[in-house]
Amino acid sequence: MRKIILAMAASAALAATGAQAQVALKPxxxxxxxxxxxxxxxWYPAIETVYQVRTVPRGARVHPLPAAGRTIAPTFEYAGKTWTVDDYMAAYNVSGVLVLKDGKVLLEKYGLGRKPEDRWTSFSVAKSVTSTLVGAAIQDGRIKGLEDVVTNYVPELKGSAYEGVTVRQLLMMSSGVKWNEDYTDPNSDVARAGAAILEPGVNPIVSYMRRLPRANEPGAKFTYNTGETDLVGVLVSKAVGKSLSEYASEKLWKPYGMERDAIWMVDLAGHERGGCCMSMTLRDYGRVGQFMLDGGKAGDVQVLPPWWAEQATTPQITNGAPAPGYGYFWWMRPNGSYDASGIFGQSITTFRDDRLVIVINAAWPQATGRELAMARTAFVNAIREAAKGA
Incomplete structure (x- = not known):
């Protein structure tokens, strides 16, 4: 359990980077x-009033999420008492819970004054969207394949420790490049990467990353690296010749039928953060999960390679925690689910065999924590039990 919490705490570094690498609109x-x-x-529902963003336009059609034949009201035992959904939401500052089974709504509740049309920031859940756009670019032939080297798409990395690193190794967080993800250290890589324009005309994250040394052989070791998730975002943009927002709109928001425009926070160069901070409605979070559960198809159109969704959400590398492992910017959990996960309580949890997608948005009092994680796991497991037979 301690290793799980340490891995989760590492993801909090994203926010530390975000505090410096974004463009604040408020003094x-x-x-x-x-x-x-x-x-x-x-500000979580209105991040565009705090930081500079780009818009991910929706299309004319909305993918329906019809009500299921019945609703669920799970209860569960935790910390010596019985909890209801309302109890959990109140205690853990939850702004939204959505449960889909076979694409139908079993449970949908809002808190903290949030309304169904309100967006909520994703933190690291955006990583899983960025990974999905890699799959779309492979399907489009813009990225040749997972074993292609990153320098073919980000030539500024030639001659650096990223020479010979593959797209797959980046998605597994196993580039082998030395990286310090200590967000309590103001001199760590995560605190410094992307925080300044180092070379005019070169994305600041690329400028920083190409100066780093190698610590391990590529593919040999999982090292949580927030900078590389932003780097993957740059790679996708260069490969497809469009911004991440444009490409996300073209490959996911419009064809799958999201209900509202998303917004995506940008870095100092105006490029979307591949590792952070999209904002979308609760139901659109659910649609992201359902899109992956449905194998990356939008209607009859195969947006992702037929093999992508399952491979991205199954273990590709051991990540040091007592869990099945890590996929392509997706976490595998001991309860059999796979997650898109962000700090302060954001998650899209999917149980593949149960055809179940569970979305939680929250404003936890701290980025991560053992008790916070344990309570959410108890809540998620209770939802899964209640959904059986629905």
């Missing part, structure tokens, strides 16, 4: 890690 905005509960409730 004196505190680090997103230090927002008060009041600031979380005000």
């Amino acid at each position: 004196g905005v505190p680090s997103i890690l230090q927002w008060s509960p009041e600031q979380q409730r005000e």
Whole structure:
């Protein structure tokens, strides 16, 4: 369990990077890690008032999420008492819970004053969307394959420690490049990467990453590396010749039928953060999960390679935690689910065999924590039990 929490805590580094690598629109905005509960409730649904963003346009059609034949109201035992959905939402500052089975709504609830049309920031859930866009680019022939080397798409990395690293190794967080993800250290890589324009005309994250040395052979070891998730975003943009927002709109938001435009936070160069901070409605989070569960198809159109969705969400490398492992920017959990996960309580949890997608958005009082994770796992497991037979 301790290793799971350490791995989760590492993901909090994304927010530390975000505090410096984004473009603030408000003077004196505190680090997103230090927002008060009041600031979380005000700004998580309106991140575009705090940071510079780009829009991911929706299309004319909305993918329906019809009501299931019945609803569920799970209860569960945790910390010596019986909890209801409302109890959990109130105690853990949850703004939304959505449960889909076979694409139909079993449970949908809102809190913290949020309404169904309100967006909510994703933190690291965006990583899983970026991974999905890699799959779309492979299907489109814009990326030749997972074993292609990253320098073919980001030539500025030639001659660096990324020479010979494959797209697959980046998605597995196993490039072998030395990286310090300690978000308590102001001199760590995660605190410094992308925080300044180092070379005019070169994306700041690329400028920083190409100066790093190699620590391990590519593919040999999992090292949580927030900078590389932004790097994958740059790679996709270069491969397809479009911004991430444009490509996400073209390959996912429009064809699958998202209900509202998403927004995506940008870095100092105006490029979307591949590792952070999309904002979308609760139901659109559910549609992202359902799209992957349905094998990457939008209607009759195969947006992702037929093999992509399953391979991306099954273990590809051991990540040091007592869990099945890590896929392509997706986490595998001991309860048999796979997750897109973000700090402060954001998650899309999928049980493939149960055809079940569970979305939770929250404003936890801290980025991660053992008790927070245990309570959410108990809640998710209770939802799964209640959904059986539905």
